[in-house]
Amino acid sequence: MGEALVNICLDGAFACKVMLFMGLTLILLPQMACKTPVESKKINLPFGMHHTYQQSGDLHIAGILSQIFLSADRLTYKKHPLDEMESDVINFLASWTFLASMKLLSTWNNFIPNYKCDTQNKPVAVIGGPNSDVCLFMANILSIYKFPQIAYGSAPPMDDKNQAAFVHQIFPNEEHQYMGILQLLLHFQWSWIGVLYLDDNPWKKFRHTVLPKFSQRGICFDFMLEITQITFLSEVETMKEGLLKTANLVKKSTANVVIVHGEIQTMITLRMLIDIPEYHGDSRISKIWIVTAQMDFTSVPFQRYGDLSFIHGALSISVHTEEVSGFHDFLKNKKPKSDSQDGFLKDFWQQAFLCLFPNSSLDDHSEKMCTGEEKLENLPVSVFELKMTSHSYSIYNAVYAVAHALREMPSSVFKRRADRGKQNLQILQSWQLHRFLENIHFNNTVGEKVSFNLATGFDIINWATFNNESFLRVKVGRIDLQTFPNIGFAIHDNAIVWPGRFNQERPFSLCNDHCQPGYSKKKNEGEQFCCFDCIPCPEGKISNQRNMDDCFQCPEDRYPNKNKDFCIPKYIIFLGFEDSLGTSLASSALLLFCVTAGVLGIFIKHQDTPIVKANNRSLTYTLLLSLLLSFLCALLFIGQPRKVTCLFRQTAFGIIFSVAVSSVLAKTITVILAFQATKPESKLRKWLGKRTAASIILFCSLIQVTICTVWLATFPPFPDLDVISKAEEVILECNEGSDSMFYCVLGFMGFLSICSFISAFFARKLPDSFNEAKFITFSMLVFCSVWISFVPAYLSTKGKYMVAVEIFSILASSAGLLGFIFFPKCYIIVMRPDMNIRKQLIKRKH
Structure with a gap:
């Protein structure tokens, strides 16, 4: 029916x-x-x-x-x-x-x-x-x-x-219907809607008891308007102002979805609200109407020739129906003659087919006579539906x-x-x-x-209208209540026909556009929670979904992309031999190693010459060997940090440099003692000899070894990942374990350097043509300058560049010792052998 x-x-x-x-x-x-x-x-x-x-x-x-x-x-x-x-x-x-x-x-x-x-x-x-x-x-x-x-x-x-x-x-139960409508809104993410409801008390309860539950699930209401049920046609004119006000509010609303809650005849009021041309001119209200199950299309005579497109694309909730x-x-097969006692049928027949039976009581001016053989299936659907609703x-x-x-x-x-x-x-x-x-x-x-105790379900109906005064109700979904309060919800999105202005694209109904990935929501004071601004994510954070309340940090091994909508794996970096910087430093270290080896070879070859024998030949060899090892030590800092290299590179560097600097200190002290011992009745003669120099080297080196041993025993260095210093890189490095111990090693080495520099500075003017003091002074000046500059440079860089700073400091300071102390002697040995004689060792004062 x-x-x-x-x-x-x-x-x-x-x-x-x-x-x-x-x-x-x-x-x-x-x-x-x-x-x-x-x-x-x-x-x-x-x-x-x-x-x-x-x-x-x-x-x-x-x-x-x-x-x-x-x-x-x-x-x-x-x-x-x-x-x-x-x-x-x-x-x-x-x-x-x-x-x-x-x-x-x-x-x-x-x-x-x-x-x-x-x-x-x-x-x-x-x-x-x-x-x-x-x-x-x-x-x-x-x-x-x-x-x-x-x-x-x-x-x-x-x-x-x-x-x-x-x-x-x-x-x-109507509560089940409302929960089904809520599921429908959540499914399509329609969070910004309007509501029209009857102005009598039972339906006002809908506003005060049901709609708050919608708000709890993230639904906001642009408007909630009462609509008055039209009782008499004569009331339409008197209600025109109220209808116009309501129509304008609905029309201007940014909500694309409107729930209409009423009784079966409320469809007439809705049609008047939408479809009266004098209210809207050429522009009519176009919304996605969600109609409750209590409502239905009503075929009253004055609607017969009306435009049905007002309901096109609407979604209605309907009690589940089977054919x-x-x-x-x-x-x-129903005809007026088949049941002569049914006066309703004859009156309907006359109004439906626009005709009159003989002796009709209806006051109708139609000249067409009813035969009683007209067919109901020929009537437009807007007049009569053969389908059971x-x-x-x-x-x-x-x-x-x-x-x-x-x-x-x-x-x-x-x-x-x-x-x-x-x-x-x-x-x-x-x-x-x-x-x-x-x-x-x-x-x-x-x-x-x-x-009567069984919670039957609802169908979700999509309305499609046509130009021939007909419409089609298409089942596009189902709300299953058998497991209430767990509502089964199913809908076929692709089967839905939307109102024409949406061009069959899935409509949105939001207070404002979605916040796209890369942005987060910012609440607007004084407005509903569905209304918000979209602000870009701050540096280092992303949002990978729409409408996120806040941006979040990427995992430690990832970093935000340019649009800040997903995380990119960080590059793992370290100073490797294949890196251009690593290659150049390694080449420099090997070159200096070869140069030092050449110098050592020259000194060994000419070990019996006066210039080599002067100022303790053993100290010279010790210093050259320590410089050889220091250049090789630089190679420990290049390549992927591993447990062994991390354990030994800083300690090896500290001990080797301590030996080198203590050798320089021993040389300086030897020079000072040698000239002081020439004075009559000097008590320093007993300190001359190899034992004093060896003692200085052993004592200084032992202190550094002790510091390094304590370091390795307590807070040993280890391979580590630095995911914080660089936004786009994971730095594979050696964690020093204890910064305090590292700076203790540097501090002791600096102490030895200062002592060597001071002693060399005071001995720089002693009268000796082969006096090393002035060369040691220059070399230690360079050495101290390098390592004083090293500390701020080291602290201000990260990653492979921090390692490169330390390697450069090792090479530069070692090269300074090699150049200023040994190159002048090599020049005399190789280029000026005439000066490599004993009488040139001592220059008397004028």
Whole structure:
């Protein structure tokens, strides 16, 4: 059954067709009056009913359904109410629901409430809907008499537990629907939305109880507006200002998604809000409407020729529906002549096909006559749907529930009456059915489980409209409630048709654009939490996802890329032999080693010459050997740091240089002692000789060895990774273990250097043509300058350049000793052998 039939003046009978389709007998009491009050006066009711419909049977199921029909004017009460009811009304009034309920308590065609003499027509249950008010007003009357009532639409907000006990809700719990809508919003990441809801109290609770739960999950609301239900067409003009204000607010909103929460007839109000040209001019509101399951398309006559595109691309939540076999053919074969007692069908036929039957009571100026053979399948979908909709499916299950409950009753209620030969169904009391309905569960004809305690699911419907006054409802998803509160949610994104302005691209609904990777969110004071600015990540941090609250550091072995949206593996660097800097330093060290070896060779070859023998030949060899080792020691600093090289390179450097500097110190002291010992009665003669020089070297070297031993025993150096110093590099280096011990080694070496420099400085003017003191002074000046410069240079560099600074200092200071001390002697030995004689050793004073 199409819900279009439940939404026009004459469609109540078609709501019955769902029940009649299953072969059950029922009474339908329409809620509202249509056009001809004359016939209403015949039964002397305070508000006329144009048609009633009944079939005889042993048991009856009554239906009180909300009808939607038109009225041009509001009741003024200036004349008889029945005369003012000549036009139809949008919406329903509580009075008619109460009237229909009391009519169930009266003998048919005799309106005497609480008096029913024809037990044959007594209903056993009442099915009401789809509006919540229908069920609420119905329960006010029928619950007094303990009538089982089945609500197939919105759940009535009942505070009276006595009334609620007799109302069975076949519509799923609304809370489940709201959680499904929340899942839909989260799935599409729609965090910035608008809400339209009815302005009566039950729907205001939706704003105050449900929407805060949305906020807890990150949903913000650009607007939450009440919409007034239009009751009379004459109200449209008076409500124009309010509608225009609401329409402008919705139109200007940056939210692309709007939840519309209301009753079945709220679709008419939504259409007026969107589709009245004088409100919007050429530009109409285009949003993605998310429509609750209580709403549906209503085919009232004034909408027949309207543009249906207002609903194109909308998503609606619908009670899960399956196609019932045979229902489509049943409606296709339905004709006015097939049931002459059904006045609803004739009136519908005239309005649907724009024709008149002979002697029609409708005040219609159509000249076309109805044949009764017109085909329903030729009607536009906007006028009549042959497909069973969610409300129709709920009625279908409701009638089956009553039938199954009645089938369960004979085994208990009528068991004691079996001796009468047959069960007397006429004496069945409606309240007896209540407990069977309460616990009923069965599989309907399509194989689905039906129970009032079973949390059935929802379908997600996508609306697609066409130019031929038709539309298509496409199931694109499902909200499964079998495991509630864990809601199963599934949707086929690619099957969804979006409103035209989105060009079939997945829409966004955000307060502002996403913060892309490389940026983080910054809260704007005074605005909702969904509104924020995007700021770039600071240096050294990244964000690799959209809308991150804060940027984060890369792992230690990685660094941010240029866009700061992912981490790049750092390069592992060290001063290697293949590196150009490492190659040049290694070459320099080997070259100086060869030069030193050559000098040593010259000295060994000419070891018996006076210049070699002067000032302790053993000290000369010791110094040259230590310089050889110092140049080789520089090679320990080049290449990938390993455990062995890290352990020995600094200690080897410290000990070797201590030997070299202590040798220079011993040479200087020897020179000073030699000239001081020539004075008469000098006591320094006993200190002359090789033993003094050897003692100086051993003592100084022993101190340095002790320092290095303590260093290795306590905080030995080890290979380490420096991931902090360089943003894009991991420095593979030797961690010194203890900086204090390293500077102790340097400090002692510096102490020896200063002592050597001072002693050489005082001995620089001693009268000797081969006096080394002045050359030692220059060499130690260079040596001290290099290592004084080394400390700030070493501390200000990182990575391989820091190692290179130390290597350069080793080579430069060693080369200074070699050059200033030995090159002058080599020049004399090789180039001026005439000066390499004993008489040149001593120059007397003038």
